[in-house]
Amino acid sequence: MRAIIIGSGMGGLCTGLILKKNGIDFVIYEKEDHPGGSFWTSIYKGYKIDTGLHMLTRGKTGELPVLMREFIDKDIFQKEFVSQKAYRFFLGDKNDVIPKNLSELLKFKLLNSSDRMKFLKMYLHFLRLGRSGTESYSDMTSYGYAKKFIGSDNMLYFLNALCWMSTGCNIKEGALERFVDTLVRDKEFSFDFIMKHIGKKGDATEGDWYPVGGLKRVPELFMDQGLDVKLNNEVEKIVVEDNKVKGVKISGKFYPSDIVIYDGMISNLSSLIEGGELDIKIPKQDDYEAITIWLGFDQKIASWDRESRIIIQNNLDSPHWGVFLTDFDPGLAPEGHQLFGMSAILHKDKEKLIEEMKESIEKLIPDYKDKVVFEHIQVDRAEKTLQKAENSMWNLPEQKTNIEGLYVVGTDTKAFGSGGTMCAGSARRCWNFIKKDYNL
Numbered sequence: 001m002r003a004i005i006i007g008s009g010m011g012g013l014c015t016g017l018i019l020k021k022n023g024i025d026f027v028i029y030e031k032e033d034h035p036g037g038s039f040w041t042s043i044y045k046g047y048k049i050d051t052g053l054h055m056l057t058r059g060k061t062g063e064l065p066v067l068m069r070e071f072i073d074k075d076i077f078q079k080e081f082v083s084q085k086a087y088r089f090f091l092g093d094k095n096d097v098i099p100k101n102l103s104e105l106l107k108f109k110l111l112n113s114s115d116r117m118k119f120l121k122m123y124l125h126f127l128r129l130g131r132s133g134t135e136s137y138s139d140m141t142s143y144g145y146a147k148k149f150i151g152s153d154n155m156l157y158f159l160n161a162l163c164w165m166s167t168g169c170n171i172k173e174g175a176l177e178r179f180v181d182t183l184v185r186d187k188e189f190s191f192d193f194i195m196k197h198i199g200k201k202g203d204a205t206e207g208d209w210y211p212v213g214g215l216k217r218v219p220e221l222f223m224d225q226g227l228d229v230k231l232n233n234e235v236e237k238i239v240v241e242d243n244k245v246k247g248v249k250i251s252g253k254f255y256p257s258d259i260v261i262y263d264g265m266i267s268n269l270s271s272l273i274e275g276g277e278l279d280i281k282i283p284k285q286d287d288y289e290a291i292t293i294w295l296g297f298d299q300k301i302a303s304w305d306r307e308s309r310i311i312i313q314n315n316l317d318s319p320h321w322g323v324f325l326t327d328f329d330p331g332l333a334p335e336g337h338q339l340f341g342m343s344a345i346l347h348k349d350k351e352k353l354i355e356e357m358k359e360s361i362e363k364l365i366p367d368y369k370d371k372v373v374f375e376h377i378q379v380d381r382a383e384k385t386l387q388k389a390e391n392s393m394w395n396l397p398e399q400k401t402n403i404e405g406l407y408v409v410g411t412d413t414k415a416f417g418s419g420g421t422m423c424a425g426s427a428r429r430c431w432n433f434i435k436k437d438y439n440l
């Protein structure tokens with residue numbers, strides 16, 4: 001059996017790794033000149049700049065870390081990644097580290113004592129919700145669920161910031177489901193689970209991690225496993241006969257295969273198909289871009305000890321997320337320099353947002369302007385589709401299509417979590433379909 005994967009984003013690479021370890025003959029065609037899709041790092045004036053700010057979530061049980069441990073190296077996280085210590089939130093004149101469990105929540109300075117009790121009640125209700133089946137919340141907004149627990153405006157703004165960071169939209173639009181996934185889905189409601197959440201045993205969130213060497217280290221680790229990626233090869237057509245995949249066309253030349261797995265945008269897939277008709281749910285793809293301001297400093301101007309710092313807006317606008325990436329890897333900047341990034345979802349006029357983000361930077365690093373020696377502004381599509389309640393993960397297409405031998409992976413297919421987690425989950429689900437369809 002011969003397979004072709006179209007696209008070497010994390011969806012395509014995760015699928016490739018699974019196929020490789022299961023002895024399937026395959027090749028990956030990538031239209032760009034590098035693998036990894038959005039997981040990449042470019043060099044400008046000696047600074048290594050990722051595609052936006054990235055952290056790998058759920059270091060123990062997240063689908064991407066699990067896949068990398070299973071197929072690359074069981075100690076990969078100790079060897080290649082550095083953990084983030086905390087997310088520190090700023091709201092008005094207060095700041096505090098985001099609680100990792102219920103014990104920390106009871107002392108959380110951004111909320112008053114009445115809000116904390118309301119939050120606690122919501123959290124306990126929420127843990128039960130995650131265990132009670134999905135029908136009741138699959139199209140619910142975060143606000144639709146949380147409003148009966150929300151006390152002061154500060155609590156609303158705090159929850160709104162969490163929502164923007166997880167779903168890419170505000171609390172009144174973002175899918176509740178994204179939180180269900182991160183916190184409780186598929187977890188055993190065991191003694192250990194409860195102890196973690198009340199802060200008596202380990203960390204319920206499992207921390208976030210950064211790859212030493214920059215984000216591109218992640219696809220490089222996959223490539224080191226011998227994945228065959230043909231760069232600068234754009235697939236123009238997927239050839240179908242009698243509703244069955246026959247192969248692909250690149251620059252007019254035909255390459256036969258039994259299976260094609262597509263990691264590009266699902267909304268473009270129909271236009272690629274020649275000789276057949278695609279009949280799958282196409283997610284509504286809202287414009288969804290993130291903006292990142294990168295700044296280089298030729299001296300150490302602040303020490304954040306591997307913390308992310310997040311400014312919460314006193315309205316329903318998106319939070320501004322800032323990180324000194326050289327805290328995680330000094331090699332990302334010329335020797336002795338610091339590299340700082342701040343990201344936000346681009347949901348309003350770009351120039352206005354840049355101005356507001358720079359005000360946030362000033363709040364976090366007073367007088368930073370005099371010390372900047374490098375500035376670079378980036379705009380990227382953050383995920384292929386927004387996690388709005390009306391277009392939640394349950395409504396995304398399955399990895400198997402109506403055309404025999406044609407499968408889809410990536411963050412606009414049905415999988416749970418965010419970014420890299422979703423890619424790995426989609427690859428695993430895709431492999432399960434292939435195994436079943438071909439009796440492997």
Ligand SMILES: Cc1cc2nc3c(=O)[nH]c(=O)nc-3n(C[C@H](O)[C@H](O)[C@H](O)COP(=O)(O)OP(=O)(O)OC[C@H]3O[C@@H](n4cnc5c(N)ncnc54)[C@H](O)[C@@H]3O)c2cc1C
Nearest residue numbers: 007009010011031037038052055235264382410411419420
């Ligand atoms: C600013 C920002 C911050 C983010 N933060 C995080 C984070 O903290 N944690 C996290 O996990 N995720 C994060 N993400 C999201 C994550 O980067 C993406 O969700 C993920 O990389 C998407 O992978 P994918 O495989 O679905 O798609 P892509 O990365 O888009 O890959 C698709 C690939 O297919 C190729 N392709 C498409 N069509 C063809 C064709 N016809 N022929 C050949 N090749 C083709 C493309 O060139 C591309 O390489 C962030 C993203 C951004 C932009």
